[in-house]
Each structure stands twice: as C-alpha cells, then as structure tokens.
Amino acid sequence: MPITSKTFIRSTAVLLLVGLLSLLGIVGANVWLVERSQGYFDEVIEGRIARRVIVDLRTQLQDMETGQRGYIITLDEAYLEPFEEARPLVDAQLARLGEILAPYPEAAAPFAQLKTDVTFKIDEMNRTIAEARSGNRDAAVALINTNEGKEAMDRSRAFVDGFIEAIDARLTEGVANQRSTIEALRWVSIGGGLIILVVVSGAIWAVISYTAELAKARREVQEANTGLEQRVRERTSDLGKANEEIQRFAYIVTHDLRAPLVNIMGFTSELETSIGSLRTYMEAKPADTDPYFAEAKEAATEELPEAISFIRAATRKMDGLINAILKISREGRRQLKPEQVDIRELAENSSAALHHQVAEGEGKIDVDIRVGKIMTDRLSLEQVLGNLLDNAIKYQEPERPLKVTIRARHVPGNRVEIEVEDNGRGIADTDHERVFELFRRSGKQTQPGEGIGLAHVRTMVRSLGGDVTLRSTLGQGTTFIINLPRDLRSHLGTSGNE
Known part of the structure; x- marks a missing residue:
C-alpha cells in the first residue's frame, strides 16, 4: 500500500x-x-x-x-x-x-x-x-x-x-x-x-518507502508537465487575446456611450437656456385668472430647473464613469517596459511629491526599504504607490496626525513585498475585498470620487505579475500589501540581461 x-x-x-x-x-x-x-x-x-x-x-x-x-x-x-x-x-x-x-x-x-x-x-x-x-x-x-x-x-x-x-x-x-x-x-x-x-x-x-513514493510522484509530475509549458503559453496567449478584446470592447463601448452623452449634455444646455427664458417670462407676467397659469409658472420656475439640475448631475456622473473606464482600458493596453527600479528611491520620490499635503496636518511618511533594485515597470509602480498614498491622505482620521509607513522586504519565491500602512479611518471587515471592485467604495462617503482608485491599483499590480491585498481595523488604520516578482520579465515570458 x-x-x-x-x-x-x-x-x-x-x-x-x-x-x-x-x-x-x-x-x-x-x-x-x-x-x-x-x-x-x-x-x-x-x-x-x-x-x-x-x-x-x-x-x-x-x-x-x-x-x-x-x-x-x-x-x-x-x-x-x-x-x-x-x-x-x-x-x-x-x-x-x-x-x-x-x-x-x-x-x-x-x-x-x-x-x-x-x-x-x-x-x-x-x-x-x-x-x-x-x-x-x-x-x-x-x-x-x-x-x-x-x-x-x-x-x-x-x-x-x-x-x-x-x-x-x-x-x-x-x-x-x-x-x-x-x-x-x-x-x-x-x-x-x-x-x-x-x-x-x-x-x-x-x-x-516515502522516498520511493516521492520519487514516483515526481516522475508522474514530470510526465504530466512534459507539455505543460506549451499549454500554458497557448492559454496565456489566448487569455491575452481575450483581455485585449475586452479592453477593445470597453474602449469602443465607452466611445459609443460618450456620443449620445455629449448630445444629451448639449441638448440639456439648450433646454436650460430655453427654460431660463421661459422662467423670466413667467416671473415677469402678472398673475392670470387662468387656472393653468399657476401650474405652468411653477413648472417653469421650479420643477423644470430642478429636473435640469438632476440631469446635469447624472450626466456629469456618467461622464466621470466613462472616463474611469477609458483610463483603465488605456492602462491595460499600455506596453510594460521592464527596467531596473530602486524601490527606495521610488518610495522617497512619491513621498516627497505629497510632503506638503501631509505636513499641513502635522503628519509624516516613513520609508523602511530592505530590498535593492528590482526589474519592473517604473510608471505602473509609481502610479500604484501614488494611488495608495493619495488614499491614505484622502481617508485620514481627522482626530490624529496622519502617519504613513512604506516598507519593502524579500519574501520566498524570488518575490518582494511592499506594504503601505496608514493610521487612517480603516476599512470594515466586510469591505476588505469589495473596495477593489470597480465603482465600489467603503464607509461614509465624505470625499468625492468614482470608486476606481483601488480597482485601478489591482489592475496595474496584476499586470506586473503580482497581487494586492489589505488588512485593516476600522478606526485604527489600513495596510495594503503588494506582492511582486523580482523580475517582471519572468511574468511576461521575456528574457535578457539585467
């Protein structure tokens, strides 16, 4: 046995x-x-x-x-x-x-x-x-x-x-x-x-006996993996094509949506102008004994302007969502460029860019980097860190100075782990995964936004061959954990000297 x-x-x-x-x-x-x-x-x-x-x-x-x-x-x-x-x-x-x-x-x-x-x-x-x-x-x-x-x-x-x-x-x-x-x-x-x-x-x-079983299992795995690399390349290629189709579809759809939206916004402006003239006329005309005059005046001076304001708010919201989808679609189509990136330098530059905003509230950003250079896409990693730091500032706890710590260390599997920790208002346990979904936000909404920031972060991190997760306690703060390969080329399937 x-x-x-x-x-x-x-x-x-x-x-x-x-x-x-x-x-x-x-x-x-x-x-x-x-x-x-x-x-x-x-x-x-x-x-x-x-x-x-x-x-x-x-x-x-x-x-x-x-x-x-x-x-x-x-x-x-x-x-x-x-x-x-x-x-x-x-x-x-x-x-x-x-x-x-x-x-x-x-x-x-x-x-x-x-x-x-x-x-x-x-x-x-x-x-x-x-x-x-x-x-x-x-x-x-x-x-x-x-x-x-x-x-x-x-x-x-x-x-x-x-x-x-x-x-x-x-x-x-x-x-x-x-x-x-x-x-x-x-x-x-x-x-x-x-x-x-x-x-x-x-x-x-x-x-x-156990060694013999391990050897047997290893042989079976080797036999099973004989053509695995080829199958993986084929499926990766298929997935890449499918992803490109999805991005192309999103791009086309957003462009097609923008055309009628522009028309709605234009006609809304014309309607608003016409209603302005009508409201001026109705307000200037003396009261009439006609029983429908009062209703017409109320519609021209109150109901129609309020409806136009609702339409304008909805079109602005839809325009923001379309722009967000376009942004993610364009990012997905961008060609990644693996290069030597010094994480310490990147973190310090990202912190310096937000120093004024943090210092206004007597806050600070600490950097604790314990890895050297890695091979990755600089622009994507800059955007990821920038988004997370923006989030920390945006959702800080007003009752205490903001404190953000950026850490990086080696982890098994030839990978690195980057943590962005803040002492902000935190995220409820039920929303830990939900905040990464497109157009989803957590907690009380006191700041403007479309709910695409963390979805964009996850998209970029996954395009770099990694993943992003978080741990958070409501009212105490949040830590975002980014896990990346040390060499992006291994994820992209390319080779070359560093």
Missing part, C-alpha cells in the same frame, strides 16, 4: 515516540541497576574491610598470647617482641572495628563484651609477664591456671569466628546480588538494543 505524507508523519512520530520511551527506559533501568550494583559492591568492600580488621585483631591477640607463654616458659625477652609489637595494634583494630559496627545497633552489646574480654586478657598477660620478670614464675603460672584469661580469650575467639562467618555469608550474598544485577543489566541492554534496532529499522523502512 502506498505510504502517504500523513501516514509517514504518523508512523515516524510513533517510531520516534517508541524509540524515545525505549531509550528512556533503558537509561533509567541501567542507572537503577548500576546504582544497585554499586550498592552491592560497596557492601562487599565494607565486608572485606571488616573481615580483614577482625582477622588482624585475632592474629594480634594470638601473637600476644604466644609471646606471653614463650617468655613465661623460657624467660627469654626475645619472646616478648611479638607481644610488644601487637599491643598498640590491638587498640587500633578495636577502634577501627568500633567504627565499622557503629551503624549496626544490634552489634553494640557483643562488641562491648569483646572489648571487655580483650582488655581483661591483655591485663592478665601483663600481670603474668610482670610476675615472671620479678622471678615469681609460679605466681604467673597460677594466674594462667585460673582459666579466666582463657575463658576471655575463648569468648573473643567465638566473637571473631561468628563475625567472620557472618561477614563471609554477607560477602557471598553480595557477590550473588552483584552477579544477578549484572545479568539483569545485560538483558536490559540486549532487550533495549533490540527494541531500538526495530525502531530504527522501521524508521528506515518508512523513509525508504
């Missing part, structure tokens, strides 16, 4: 989510298992240290006891060397053992008994050595034969043996725990690796 863009995105997202969760799980499990293994390792190290300390203590006690017995039997001071060497070490080992057993309250009593027994045994050995040195060997033997020192030593050995046995059991358990933790860590790593491998394989499959 072909993989669509939506399927590709979903499958990739799912695979990434699974991979992320797997990775987080692996990392979390590894951290936990490593911490656990470290705990078991620390326990093993502590056990080994404790075992070494207790074994050293037992060895030192045995060395002291051996030295004591050898001296009593032989009275040779050489036998006391192990005794003297081990004596200070026993106290150090007891202190170290106390530190090791401090975290275990249950070991406090047995350890106290061990210290008592060791102290008693050392004291007994010191007394026997002292008696032997004074020449009283029998007294020393008698002290040994009381077996109190032996019992203390036996209890110490029992403590040491039990302690060593407990430590060995703990070491065995710690090593087993370490081994099981390492085994678990191994399986977690293997399982996590397999999951990540599956996720990566799925992602690779999705990418390959």
Whole structure:
C-alpha cells in the first residue's frame, strides 16, 4: 500500500515516540541497576574491610598470647617482641572495628563484651609477664591456671569466628546480588538494543518507502508537465487575446456611450437656456385668472430647473464613469517596459511629491526599504504607490496626525513585498475585498470620487505579475500589501540581461 505524507508523519512520530520511551527506559533501568550494583559492591568492600580488621585483631591477640607463654616458659625477652609489637595494634583494630559496627545497633552489646574480654586478657598477660620478670614464675603460672584469661580469650575467639562467618555469608550474598544485577543489566541492554534496532529499522523502512513514493510522484509530475509549458503559453496567449478584446470592447463601448452623452449634455444646455427664458417670462407676467397659469409658472420656475439640475448631475456622473473606464482600458493596453527600479528611491520620490499635503496636518511618511533594485515597470509602480498614498491622505482620521509607513522586504519565491500602512479611518471587515471592485467604495462617503482608485491599483499590480491585498481595523488604520516578482520579465515570458 502506498505510504502517504500523513501516514509517514504518523508512523515516524510513533517510531520516534517508541524509540524515545525505549531509550528512556533503558537509561533509567541501567542507572537503577548500576546504582544497585554499586550498592552491592560497596557492601562487599565494607565486608572485606571488616573481615580483614577482625582477622588482624585475632592474629594480634594470638601473637600476644604466644609471646606471653614463650617468655613465661623460657624467660627469654626475645619472646616478648611479638607481644610488644601487637599491643598498640590491638587498640587500633578495636577502634577501627568500633567504627565499622557503629551503624549496626544490634552489634553494640557483643562488641562491648569483646572489648571487655580483650582488655581483661591483655591485663592478665601483663600481670603474668610482670610476675615472671620479678622471678615469681609460679605466681604467673597460677594466674594462667585460673582459666579466666582463657575463658576471655575463648569468648573473643567465638566473637571473631561468628563475625567472620557472618561477614563471609554477607560477602557471598553480595557477590550473588552483584552477579544477578549484572545479568539483569545485560538483558536490559540486549532487550533495549533490540527494541531500538526495530525502531530504527522501521524508521528506515518508512523513509525508504516515502522516498520511493516521492520519487514516483515526481516522475508522474514530470510526465504530466512534459507539455505543460506549451499549454500554458497557448492559454496565456489566448487569455491575452481575450483581455485585449475586452479592453477593445470597453474602449469602443465607452466611445459609443460618450456620443449620445455629449448630445444629451448639449441638448440639456439648450433646454436650460430655453427654460431660463421661459422662467423670466413667467416671473415677469402678472398673475392670470387662468387656472393653468399657476401650474405652468411653477413648472417653469421650479420643477423644470430642478429636473435640469438632476440631469446635469447624472450626466456629469456618467461622464466621470466613462472616463474611469477609458483610463483603465488605456492602462491595460499600455506596453510594460521592464527596467531596473530602486524601490527606495521610488518610495522617497512619491513621498516627497505629497510632503506638503501631509505636513499641513502635522503628519509624516516613513520609508523602511530592505530590498535593492528590482526589474519592473517604473510608471505602473509609481502610479500604484501614488494611488495608495493619495488614499491614505484622502481617508485620514481627522482626530490624529496622519502617519504613513512604506516598507519593502524579500519574501520566498524570488518575490518582494511592499506594504503601505496608514493610521487612517480603516476599512470594515466586510469591505476588505469589495473596495477593489470597480465603482465600489467603503464607509461614509465624505470625499468625492468614482470608486476606481483601488480597482485601478489591482489592475496595474496584476499586470506586473503580482497581487494586492489589505488588512485593516476600522478606526485604527489600513495596510495594503503588494506582492511582486523580482523580475517582471519572468511574468511576461521575456528574457535578457539585467
């Protein structure tokens, strides 16, 4: 089944989510298992240290006891060397053992008994050595034969043996725990690796499948576009011819309309002159008893002049509309001339031309141009900017100084975007598209006009290969956005060097 863009995105997202969760799980499990293994390792190290300390203590006690017995039997001071060497070490080992057993309250009593027994045994050995040195060997033997020192030593050995046995059991358990933790860590790593491998394989499959679909679609598009350029040129030519016919038709129609309009305006002037004479005659003639005289006088002095004024207003309005259509028709027939145009220079010149009108109301026009030169028709772009600036001045908000900003920047597609922003009275949302229609105007009409300015702007901008839109908030201002190609020749289908 072909993989669509939506399927590709979903499958990739799912695979990434699974991979992320797997990775987080692996990392979390590894951290936990490593911490656990470290705990078991620390326990093993502590056990080994404790075992070494207790074994050293037992060895030192045995060395002291051996030295004591050898001296009593032989009275040779050489036998006391192990005794003297081990004596200070026993106290150090007891202190170290106390530190090791401090975290275990249950070991406090047995350890106290061990210290008592060791102290008693050392004291007994010191007394026997002292008696032997004074020449009283029998007294020393008698002290040994009381077996109190032996019992203390036996209890110490029992403590040491039990302690060593407990430590060995703990070491065995710690090593087993370490081994099981390492085994678990191994399986977690293997399982996590397999999951990540599956996720990566799925992602690779999705990418390959989607790439294949894109390549297939690209080939189909290329095949479909094989003759597209020719068809586009043909249709563009047809549209151009149709547009020329429409413009020619508009030109002919307006000329044909102007002829009867001129006649109407001429006859209206003659009629107005005749009615003037009639009104003068009727006003000068004294009142007559004829019942129709009053009606005739009212018609000659009031009704007919008012009707003539209405006819004149209508003919002037129609003449303005015909001129507007002719203007748009002539503009459509004008041959565009692509040339290098500096938008900054164009905007500054257009602003300078209206500086006096803007400055009268303490307004200003700012220019913020961030593009260089473009290839377009200078006259058309001048007229577009001029119309938009005229509109901004015409429909400014009387309660605040006018502020207009002209901006230009690059946009994707090798195009530029020109904005003309004002703080005027704004345009209602419902009229954002309507104002570009011919003879249509927005809002309260306090200024004269035929409603062709923005329609003319859109016509010129579209002839330049672009479009014009707006965004506006009623009462706050309006921004007109003009989007144009950087090179008009690409729109006209011509070529050449800039």
